[in-house]
Amino acid sequence: MAVADWFLTDERPWTEGNSVVPLVHGEEYFAELHRCLEQTRQGDLVLFTDWRGDPDERLTDDDDSSVGAVLCRAARRGVDVRGLIWRSHLDKLAFSAEANRHLGDEIEAAGGECLLDMRVRTGGSHHQKFVVLRHPGRPELDVAFVGGIDLCHSRRDTAEHLGDPQPVDMAAVYGPTPPWHDAAVALRGPAVADVERVFRERWDDPQPLTRNPARWLSERLHRDDRHADRLPDPLPAPAPAGSLPVQLLRTYPYRLRGYPFAPQGERTVAAGYEKVLARAERIVYVEDQYLWSAEVARSFATALRRSPELRVVAVLPRYPDQDGRFSKPPNLYGREQALRIIQEAAGDRFSVYGLENRHGTPVYVHAKVCVVDDAWATVGSDNFNRRSWTHDSELSAAVVDEDYARSLRLRLMAEHLDATDAERAALADPVAAYEALRRSAQRLEAWYAGGRRSERPQGRLRPLADPPLSAATRLWAQWAYRVVYDPDGRQFSRRIASRRSSSM
Incomplete structure (x- = not known):
C-alpha cells in the first residue's frame, strides 16, 4: 500500500518507524499507564491533557494507584509533571469543573504544574486526551498514549463490561456501575515527538486561560496558577521503535x-x-x-x-x-x-x-x-x-x-x-x-x-x-x-x- 494514498499529504506530516499498540478498555490502558508512570525518575518529563480528571480514580486495584497519587509521587521524586485540563462548565450542568480543579490542586502542591485551560471557542471544550512521557538518557522508554479514555471515574472497565468500581452517574438503564467500552493506543518511536509538539503548542498559547471575568475572580480566590512556566527544551525525536x-x-x-x-x-x-x-x-x-x-x-x-x-x-x-x-x-x-x-x-x-x-x-x-x-x-x-x-x-x-x-x-x-x-x-x-x-x-x-x-x-x-x-x-x-x-x-x-x- 502507498501510505500517501491514505494519509493527508499537505495538511499534516507523518512519521515512519513507529510501534502502535492498541489498548482496548480502560483497565488495559490504565495498567500500562501506571507501569510507565511509576518507572519515571528525576529529570523525566510527563505531559498530559484531559477533558476530565478525577484525582481519586484508581489506575489499578491498588489503593495507592489513584491518578492524583501516581502523578504527585512522580512530581515529588523530581519528574517534571505538566497538565492541561479543560476548565469545564459548572458542575450543576453535569460537567467536571470541581474534579478538574482538585486534580490540578494536588499536582501543583506536589511540585508539578497543572493549568485549567479554557482557551477554546465559546461553548467548546478541550477534548484531547493524551499523555507523553520523555526520559532524558533513556529514550527507549519514551511513549505517548492517545485515545478516548479520560483519567476519570467510570473508565476502568474490562472486556467483561461490568463497569468501573468508581462510577459516574448516568442514565438509569446503565445501572449503578455503568459498563464502559473505550480504546487508546500506545505510541513509541518518532510519533512521540509529534504528540509532544501538540502539547507544547497548547501550553505556549499566549491567550489568557479564560476570558470570562467571573472566572478571573474565581482564579484569584482559589489562587489558581494563571501563567504557564517555560517548558524544558524538547529532546530529539525518539529513534524508530517499529515499522508503522x-x-x-x-x-x-x-x-x-x-x-x-x-x-x-x-x-x-x-x-x-x-x-x-x-x-x-x-x-x-x-x-x-x-x-x-x-x-x-x-x-x-x-x-x-x-x-x-x-x-x-x-x-x-x-x-x-x-x-x-x-x-x-x-x-x-x-x-x-x-x-x-x-x-x-x-x-x-x-x-x-x-x-x-x-x-x-x-x-x-x-x-x-x-x-x-x-x-x-x-x-x-x-x-x-x-x-x-x-x-x-x-x-x-x-x-x-x-x-x-x-x-x-x-x-x-x-x-x-x-x-x-x-x-x-x-x-x-x-x-x-x-x-x-x-x-x-x-x-x-x-x-x-x-x-x-x-x-x-x-x-x-x-x-x-x-x-x-x-x-x-x-x-x-x-x-x-x-x-x-x-x-x-x-x-x-x-x-x-x-x-x-x-x-x-
Whole structure:
C-alpha cells in the first residue's frame, strides 16, 4: 500500500518507524499507564491533557494507584509533571469543573504544574486526551498514549463490561456501575515527538486561560496558577521503535484572535476521514459515542453510493448517557437524521448496533475507532459529529498498515461476538464479517422477543432502534442539537460555503 494514498499529504506530516499498540478498555490502558508512570525518575518529563480528571480514580486495584497519587509521587521524586485540563462548565450542568480543579490542586502542591485551560471557542471544550512521557538518557522508554479514555471515574472497565468500581452517574438503564467500552493506543518511536509538539503548542498559547471575568475572580480566590512556566527544551525525536507510519489528525475551531499554530482553526480530523471514505471499497468499521451531523453522514452516503460493494458497520451506545427531559431528545434527533441519510444510500449495506454485556446491561460505547478496508485505522478523541470535526480540540492517531488495521478490527468484532479463535479467523473476510455481525444481532434480538426462555445466544450486539420523536419534540430538539450539542466551529463564510455545496 502507498501510505500517501491514505494519509493527508499537505495538511499534516507523518512519521515512519513507529510501534502502535492498541489498548482496548480502560483497565488495559490504565495498567500500562501506571507501569510507565511509576518507572519515571528525576529529570523525566510527563505531559498530559484531559477533558476530565478525577484525582481519586484508581489506575489499578491498588489503593495507592489513584491518578492524583501516581502523578504527585512522580512530581515529588523530581519528574517534571505538566497538565492541561479543560476548565469545564459548572458542575450543576453535569460537567467536571470541581474534579478538574482538585486534580490540578494536588499536582501543583506536589511540585508539578497543572493549568485549567479554557482557551477554546465559546461553548467548546478541550477534548484531547493524551499523555507523553520523555526520559532524558533513556529514550527507549519514551511513549505517548492517545485515545478516548479520560483519567476519570467510570473508565476502568474490562472486556467483561461490568463497569468501573468508581462510577459516574448516568442514565438509569446503565445501572449503578455503568459498563464502559473505550480504546487508546500506545505510541513509541518518532510519533512521540509529534504528540509532544501538540502539547507544547497548547501550553505556549499566549491567550489568557479564560476570558470570562467571573472566572478571573474565581482564579484569584482559589489562587489558581494563571501563567504557564517555560517548558524544558524538547529532546530529539525518539529513534524508530517499529515499522508503522503514524499521522496525527487534529481539530481546532476558528477562535477569536486564533491559535498561533492554527490561526483559522484546523480540521484535519474531518479531512482525514473524508479522504479515506472517498477510497473505501469493502468495509468501514466504526465504534463511536456519537454518529451525528448531516455533513458527517453525507460523507458515508457518498462513499456507499460510489462503491456498490462497500459495507458500513457502526457500534454505538444503545441509549444516551443521560435521562434528562432536555438532554435526551437532542441526542436522539442528531442520531436519527444521520442514520437516516446513511441508510437511504446504503440499503442493506449499513448496519448499526448497540452493545450490552452478557447480563443484558447496555454498555456505553465511548470508543472513537474507525477502520477502513483493513488498510487505515484511527483511534483518538474525536467523534463522528460536527462538534468534533469543527468545534472542540481533538487528537487522533491514524495508521496505514494492513496487519495493524485488520488485527484491530478483528479484535473488536470478536469481542462483541464472543467469537472463538476459529470464528475470529473467519471474520477476516469483510463480507463474512458483516454477515456474522448481522446474524448474531438478529439471534440475540429474537431471543429477547421470544421471552428469553432458552439459553442466551452467543454475542453482545443488538440492532439499534431509537424511539421516534414527536413532531413537537423535534421542533425544539433540533434547535438544541444544532446550537448546543453539535455546534459548528468554522468561520461563518465557511459554514455558508459548506451548506451551498451540500445542496448542489
